[in-house]
Amino acid sequence: MKPVIALVGRPNVGKSTLFNRMTKSRDAIVADFSGLTRDRHYGDGRLGDREFIVIDTGGFEPDSSTGIVKEMAKQTRQAVAEADAVIFVLDVRTGLAGQDQDIGRYLRQCNKRVFVAVNKAEGMSDSPLLAEFHELGMGEPHPVSAAHGQGIRSLLEAVLDSFEVPEDAVFEGDAEEEDESKAIRLAVAGRPNVGKSTLINTWLGEERLVAFDMPGTTRDAISVDFEHGGQKFKLIDTAGLRRKGKVFEAIEKFSVVKTLQAISDANVVLLLIDATQGVTDQDAHIAGYALDSGRAVVIAINKWDAIDSYQRETIERQILTRLAFLRFAPILKISALKRQGLGPLWKALADAYSSAYRKMTTPVLTRLIQEAVQHQQPQRAGISRPKLRYAHQGGMNPPIVVIHGNALEGVSDVYKRYLEGRIRDHYKLVGTPLKIELRSSKNPFAET
Structure with a gap:
């Protein structure tokens, strides 16, 4: 951490x-x-x-x-x-x-x-x-x-240097070594009073929650191990498990630094949104940090049963506009209090994790790129047209696809999104960002 x-x-x-x-x-x-x-x-x-x-x-x-x-x-x-x-x-x-x-x-x-x-x-x-x-x-x-x-x-x-590096620390570039049989590190993030504690209580039971309700400052990490459907999870708390009054007054129930740490340490981030409050700037900031961290994201709209049809249409429009950069994230409607929608939520979390660690072989990726070019070539950039030759996987969590070719600096962002869509459709990637890196070959005669 x-x-x-x-x-x-x-x-x-x-x-x-x-x-x-x-x-x-x-x-x-x-x-x-x-x-x-x-x-x-x-x-x-x-x-x-x-x-x-x-x-x-x-x-x-x-x-x-x-x-x-x-x-x-x-x-x-x-x-x-x-x-x-x-x-x-x-x-x-x-x-x-x-x-x-x-x-x-x-x-x-x-x-x-x-x-x-x-x-x-x-x-x-x-x-x-x-x-x-x-x-x-x-x-x-x-x-x-x-x-x-x-x-x-x-x-x-x-x-x-005054901090010891944890033996199990995972540095950038090591993600591909992740063992999928290990527990999924799940961070539940969101604003105060969106229902994080209620959802966790529903998952774990009140007795388990009290056992982990330890006093201390917000930097003390609290994680809970549990299992669902044969899959092991490690729940990373974002300060929502502490009961008000158990920590001195200056420590708030929701701590920004705790959320940032939890997101960085997670495999999957569950962004919980309060249906009665709509999508706020704070929700967008948390979502943006999760995206910058390259983490898989699932959006859950809690208290869905507490709003009418007009409010439901409003919040769906807010998500499409204010969280448009998370268009890859599945959106679930749940009620933690009434235990509604939790089954599909578990499936979405598992799918997001498996997508983040999806293995892509070089022959299949190269064929996908070639088929995409045959269907629609990139636009010319100056006197030359970018040529995409082959592709391979450059990392996991998030998946990284490295494409090699000539004059690739002329590939537009629109065309990159087109390639991303083709790859997503083939590998059925959901809930995870996908990064595409373009690497142009150097001309050996350029300096002669």
Whole structure:
């Protein structure tokens, strides 16, 4: 499971700039005044083969008791509770402030792994100004420059090296080695109160649920092993199993970081939607992350029995428009409370998993591509027409089809979707994304 790293510090020390540098994005708004970031902001990062989730937070004032500053402090405490490690960001230009000492005391009480990053230290790796930050008693300060990208790699290496890589970790490219006889890792994702707990109770029984209702922070993974129809499943909880009041108030029932971790660790994602609320932006965000992760997806509309015919037509239109990028995902109408539609749901989950790990032989794929070209050739790109010669499978979960040929950079997205449709129809792929990679042959005489 991906480690979670929280960025904490007082206002305007460069946390959002560091967040953007670590995630290689511009998702966090950056400006030269304090208090810009207020909510927690989540992003994905990668260093070599190591992946992680990073949380950006607003300026932290641990003793704040009123107004927006109090709410920002609450958000930061939530981020620290969710995190496996904390990067304490400071500003070398302003030195060690009293507020930094307050934050340091709070972090020591939290009993987290803390790494000190002294920002805005471009060209100052040996500066005596860094000695001041040893007063925090939190280990060696790491001089970094988020704006210029200096020292970021060594900081991340220090943070990630503190985590042991699980023996059963599956890295990208290893998916094809997955043994289909193993349990299917199933993540149930969705907004609060969509019926996740009700559905899980229906599957497992209340006694099993209580046995796994352990207190703790949201980063503690909860998985439940169970079997249905001879197939073993490992249910990955997305924080919906915890009963309200069993965890301290700052931990919400629905945790974004928990959902991101569960999706990344799953084989199949069950996206649960509340029929009475319709498809919201949060549903679309969760679905988008599942698609970006390459996971198989099944959509279940819960509480279908609680809406009238007009509402049913409305939500079906919403799914077609707002979740159009999941057109490959089967849509099931269920009622977890009344146990309706659960049989077809199990079949859809099993079909999605088998599709994600479908084996495709090179001769069959090549024949499919050649037949597709005979039926409809790609359009010309300039003076030449792309030529598709042969294809082979490049990976599983999601299935990857690599097509070789000449001038393939001219193949349009429309034609790629056409090829995807032909492959899907032949292999009856449902519930899983399908990636097509085009590789053009190099002309050996191009440089002569």
